[in-house]
Amino acid sequence: MNRIAQLRGPEPAKRHNARTIAALTGNPGCSRRSVLDAAGVDKVALAARVGFPGSFGQSRFALARGNAFEAMLKADDCELLRSVLDVGVVGYQDLGADDDATLTARHARTRELLTSATSALVDHPLLTLSVAGQTVFLEPDLIAFQSEGRLRVVEIKSFAIVDGQADAAKVAGAAVQAAVYVLALRRLLGDDRVSHEVILVCPSNFSLTPEAVVVDVRKQLSTLKRQLSRLSSVTELIDSLPPAVSFDVALSPAALVESLASVSARYVPECLSTCEMSVFCRHEAAGTTASLGRSVRESLGGVETVAQALELATGTATPTPDQAEAAALLRTAARLREEALS
Numbered sequence: 080m081n082r083i084a085q086l087r088g089p090e091p092a093k094r095h096n097a098r099t100i101a102a103l104t105g106n107p108g109c110s111r112r113s114v115l116d117a118a119g120v121d122k123v124a125l126a127a128r129v130g131f132p133g134s135f136g137q138s139r140f141a142l143a144r145g146n147a148f149e150a151m152l153k154a155d156d157c158e159l160l161r162s163v164l165d166v167g168v169v170g171y172q173d174l175g176a177d178d179d180a181t182l183t184a185r186h187a188r189t190r191e192l193l194t195s196a197t198s199a200l201v202d203h204p205l206l207t208l209s210v211a212g213q214t215v216f217l218e219p220d221l222i223a224f225q226s227e228g229r230l231r232v233v234e235i236k237s238f239a240i241v242d243g244q245a246d247a248a249k250v251a252g253a254a255v256q257a258a259v260y261v262l263a264l265r266r267l268l269g270d271d272r273v274s275h276e277v278i279l280v281c282p283s284n285f286s287l288t289p290e291a292v293v294v295d296v297r298k299q300l301s302t303l304k305r306q307l308s309r310l311s312s313v314t315e316l317i318d319s320l321p322p323a324v325s326f327d328v329a330l331s332p333a334a335l336v337e338s339l340a341s342v343s344a345r346y347v348p349e350c351l352s353t354c355e356m357s358v359f360c361r362h363e364a365a366g367t368t369a370s371l372g373r374s375v376r377e378s379l380g381g382v383e384t385v386a387q388a389l390e391l392a393t394g395t396a397t398p399t400p401d402q403a404e405a406a407a408l409l410r411t412a413a414r415l416r417e418e419a420l421s
């Protein structure tokens with residue numbers, strides 16, 4: 080068994096999807112997440128085993144609504160979806176879902192279909208992307224079709240567009256996920272064959288009536304490429320871990336906490352919406368300035384804890400040369416606060 084599989088234990092590896100890759104690139108400095116994801120560890124099970132389960136992911140209601148919306152769009156060979164996309168008469172190919180043993184075959188079918196000149200809606204394609212030295216399969220719930228000689232990615236989302244406006248954070252999240260698919264398709268077919276404009280199909284105005292909007296993901300694509308290339312080599316990181324480190328969820332919680340402690344984390348408040356380990360990492364990072372967010376981390380470089388920041392602000396501690404700038408900032412903030420309160 081290789082070291083990566085050893086780290087995970089006998090459980091089957093969790094598969095990546097566009098959401099996990101988008102989230103992974105959202106916190107590229109976190110070695111813990113990189114290692115857990117590269118090893119395919121079930122982070123939901125791990126977080127629960129160490130006593131910090133989170134209510135991560137979409138609610139059951141949102142999932143059911145999303146599934147119903149998607150099924151409605153795809154019924155009868157995507158009849159409704161075709162009318163929203165206005166793609167005219169094109170074929171429909173469903174590459175279907177299958178198990179781990181046939182992923183490579185489905186990827187080959189996807190490649191064959193997408194490289195052909197066929198103009199079709201393609202359902203359940205299987206793409207690959209290299210993430211931190213690991214090739215991961217992506218099972219996009221997307222349909223790509225030929226439009227003016229280029230493939231376009233279509234993302235079906237269950238959040239609503241109300242009076243032409245949608246939740247900006249949700250649109251941004253959907254755009255990063257769609258960019259993951261665009262990048263995977265471009266690596267497969269070449270940049271010219273895949274459009275940087277993706278189509279989001281969402282319910283309109285609290286009904287299930289679909290509405291399509293075009294989103295340009297060029298900015299997300301360049302961020303994604305930059306961050307993927309920056310991701311530290313996980314293989315090297317994993318090889319450097321002590322042999323006793325394991326995330327096999329059959330181990331005791333104490334052993335798992337010890338293993339987690341041996342891989343450095345970089346908790347930021349955004350983790351709460353992007354990583355299954357967030358409640359554990361927040362607890363672990365309590366009292367640190369980094370846990371208050373990136374802007375605080377950057378402003379208070381060299382000041383590791385909230386207690387230390389308070390001492391520097393009130394002048395009860397002497398700053399080191401590295402902390403001088405942050406200390407001046409803290410003293411000014413403390414003085415302004417005093418003035419505002421008095």
Ligand code: SF4
Pocket residue numbers: 106109110111112344345346347350351354355356357358360
């Ligand atoms: S929650 Fe923890 S493991 Fe996940 S990205 Fe944040 S710091 Fe890293």
